[in-house]
Amino acid sequence: MPHFKDCIGAIDGxxxxxxxxxxxxxxxxxxxxxxxxxxxxxCNFDMQFTFACAGWEGPANDxxxxxxxxRDPQSNFPKPPxxxxxxxxxxYPQMKGFLGPYKGERYHILHFRRGEEPIGxxxxxxxxxxxxxxxxxxxxxxxxxxxxxxxxxxVILMKS
Numbered sequence: 001m002p003h004f005k006d007c008i009g010a011i012d013g014x015x016x017x018x019x020x021x022x023x024x025x026x027x028x029x030x031x032x033x034x035x036x037x038x039x040x041x042x043c044n045f046d047m048q049f050t051f052a053c054a055g056w057e058g059p060a061n062d063x064x065x066x067x068x069x070x071r072d073p074q075s076n077f078p079k080p081p082x083x084x085x086x087x088x089x090x091x092y093p094q095m096k097g098f099l100g101p102y103k104g105e106r107y108h109i110l111h112f113r114r115g116e117e118p119i120g121x122x123x124x125x126x127x128x129x130x131x132x133x134x135x136x137x138x139x140x141x142x143x144x145x146x147x148x149x150x151x152x153x154x155v156i157l158m159k160s
């Protein structure tokens with residue numbers, strides 16, 4: 001899409017079941033009632049992970065994980081070059097280099113699949129944004145299906 005030509009990838013978080021000793025589980029138990037970790041990842045449009053931050057408690061919100069990785073020089077977070085940006089969802093802050101959707105407008109592809117076409121420039125933008133940002137969801141899906149994502153998260157946890 002020509003109006004997203006400077007976009008270099010997408011960022012999102014995913015919950016992965018965590019194996020934690022009984023006495024340390026409480027902070028990791030989220031809405032599903034099991035211990036999970038919130039893993040933030042960045043992927044490019046070739047469905048390759050270019051960054052991952054694992055180990056956060058399941059209930060930690062995406063913005064907190066993102067800002068921590070962004071501000072920590074040891075995390076080696078790949079900041080976008082000048083003029084380039086990553087797509088993020090509404091759970092992330094709007095700031096230079098990170099483009100989110102318009103808030104308060106229809107956004108998710110399922111909203112548009114129900115028959116109504118996008119109306120107005122904000123919904124048209126959100127539809128295109130959601131279509132492109134789905135790359136991160138598809139990438140998570142492939143890795144989870146292959147069972148390799150869990151292994152990668154374990155390796156990242158051991159390094160931190």
